[in-house]
Amino acid sequence: xxFPEFKKILITGFAMFAMLFGSGNVIFPLILxxxxxxxxFFGLVGxxxxxVLVPLLGLFSTMLSHGDYKALLAPLGKIPSxxxxxICMLLLGPFAIAPRCVxxxxxxxxxxxxxLSLGFFSVLCAxxxxxxxxxxxxxxxxxxRFLGPIKIALLFFIIIKGLCSPxxxxxxxxxxxxxxxxxILSGYGTCDLLGVxxxxxxxxxxxxxxxxxxxxxxxxxxxxxGLQASAIGGLLLALVYMGFCVVAGFYGEQLMTVERGDLxxxxxxxxxxxxGGLLAxxxxxxxxxxxxxxxxxxxxxxxxxxxFDGRISYVSALAITSVITACMAxxxxxxxxxxxxxxxxxxxPVLIVYVLWNIAVKLWKLKMHQRLSITMKPESGDxxx
Numbered sequence: 001x002x003f004p005e006f007k008k009i010l011i012t013g014f015a016m017f018a019m020l021f022g023s024g025n026v027i028f029p030l031i032l033x034x035x036x037x038x039x040x041f042f043g044l045v046g047x048x049x050x051x052v053l054v055p056l057l058g059l060f061s062t063m064l065s066h067g068d069y070k071a072l073l074a075p076l077g078k079i080p081s082x083x084x085x086x087i088c089m090l091l092l093g094p095f096a097i098a099p100r101c102v103x104x105x106x107x108x109x110x111x112x113x114x115x116l117s118l119g120f121f122s123v124l125c126a127x128x129x130x131x132x133x134x135x136x137x138x139x140x141x142x143x144x145r146f147l148g149p150i151k152i153a154l155l156f157f158i159i160i161k162g163l164c165s166p167x168x169x170x171x172x173x174x175x176x177x178x179x180x181x182x183x184i185l186s187g188y189g190t191c192d193l194l195g196v197x198x199x200x201x202x203x204x205x206x207x208x209x210x211x212x213x214x215x216x217x218x219x220x221x222x223x224x225x226g227l228q229a230s231a232i233g234g235l236l237l238a239l240v241y242m243g244f245c246v247v248a249g250f251y252g253e254q255l256m257t258v259e260r261g262d263l264x265x266x267x268x269x270x271x272x273x274x275x276g277g278l279l280a281x282x283x284x285x286x287x288x289x290x291x292x293x294x295x296x297x298x299x300x301x302x303x304x305x306x307x308f309d310g311r312i313s314y315v316s317a318l319a320i321t322s323v324i325t326a327c328m329a330x331x332x333x334x335x336x337x338x339x340x341x342x343x344x345x346x347x348x349p350v351l352i353v354y355v356l357w358n359i360a361v362k363l364w365k366l367k368m369h370q371r372l373s374i375t376m377k378p379e380s381g382d383x384x385x
Contacts, residue, residue: 013232022291033248046183
C-alpha cells in the first residue's frame with residue numbers, strides 16, 4: 001500500500017465517521033446511559049451490535065454489490081426494491097434524519113442563545129446545506145479532511161473531561177436483559193444501517209479515486225480498502241458511543257427530566273460549564289450539519305437520477321431537498337421521532353436479515369468464481385467483474 005492510498009483510506013474513515021455521526025448518534029447513547037444506570041454494560045453490548053456491527057455488515061454487503069444500493073436490493077424484484085429504496089430515501093433525506101440533524105443542532109445552539117427560533121435556524125441550515133452540497137464530489141474530502149478530524153478531537157475532549165470528573169453512576173430498575181434489549185432498540189434509532197447502504201457509493205467512489213490505476217479495476221482491492229476505511233470509522237463510532245453512554249450514566253439523575261432533544265446540550269454544560277459547554281455544543285451542531293449535508297446530497301441525486309430521470313438538475317433537486325428539510329425541522333425532534341420510530345422498528349430487522357443473506361450469497365459466488373478461476377486459469381489474479 002502506498003502512502004497516498006493509506007492517506008485516502010484514513011481520510012475516508014474520518015469521512016465515514018463524520019457522515020454517520022449525526023443526531024441519532026448523539027442522542028441515543030445518552031438516552032441509554034441515562035436510563036440503563038448500573039446495567040450500562042449490557043445496554044452497551046446491545047447498542048454496539050445494532051449501531052456499529054450491523055452498519056458495518058451493511059457497508060460490507062453493499063460493497064459486495066459494488067457500492068450500488070440498487071444492485072444490492074435488485075434481487076427483491078423491481079417493485080419491492082423500488083418501494084424500499086423510496087421509503088429509505090425519504091427517511092434518510094428531508095423527511096426524517098436530515099431534519100432531525102437540524103433539530104439537534106438547534107438544541108445545541110439554543111442553550112446559549114435562547115432567543116433563536118427553530119424556524120429561522122432551520123432556514124439558515126438549509127441554505128448552508130445547499131451551498132456545501134452543490135459540489136457533491138467534494139463532500140467526502142470536506143468531511144474527511146476538515147470536519148471529521150475536528151469533530152473527533154472535540155468529541156473525545158468532551159468525553160475525557162466527563163470521565164475525569166464523574167458524579168456517580170446512577171441506579172436503574174432495569175434487569176440485565178432489559179438493559180440489553182434497550183441497547184438494541186436504541187441502536188436502531190441511529191438509523192446507521194440505512195446511512196451506510198445509501199452512502200457507500202459516495203464513499204467508495206472517492207476511495208477509488210485515490211487508488212493506483214491498476215487497482216481501480218479490482219473489486220477485491222476496492223472491497224479491501226473499503227473495509228479498512230470502515231474499520232477506522234466503526235472504531236471511532238464505538239469509542240464515542242461508549243464514552244457518551246458512560247458519561248450520561250454518571251449524570252443520569254440530573255438528566256432524568258430533560259427532553260431527549262436537549263440531552264447533549266444540557267450534559268455539555270453540566271460537564272464543562274457554560275464556556276466549555278458552548279464549545280461542546282458547537283461541536284455537536286457541526287457534527288449534525290455535516291451528516292445532513294451528506295444525506296441531502298444522496299437524496300438530491302436520487303431525485304435527479306432515479307425519480308425524475310434527469311428531467312430536473314441536481315442543483316434543483318438539492319434546492320427542493322433543502323426546502324423540505326427546513327420545513328420538517330420545524331416539527332422538532334420529538335415530532336420527527338414520533339413519526340420515524342414505528343417505521344424503523346419494522347424496516348430495520350428486515351434490512352438486517354437481507355444484508356446477512358446478501359453477504360452469504362455474494363461470498364459463496366466469490367468462492368465459486370475463485371475455484372473456477374484456479375481450475376480454468378491458474379494464473380488469474382484479482383476478482384474482476
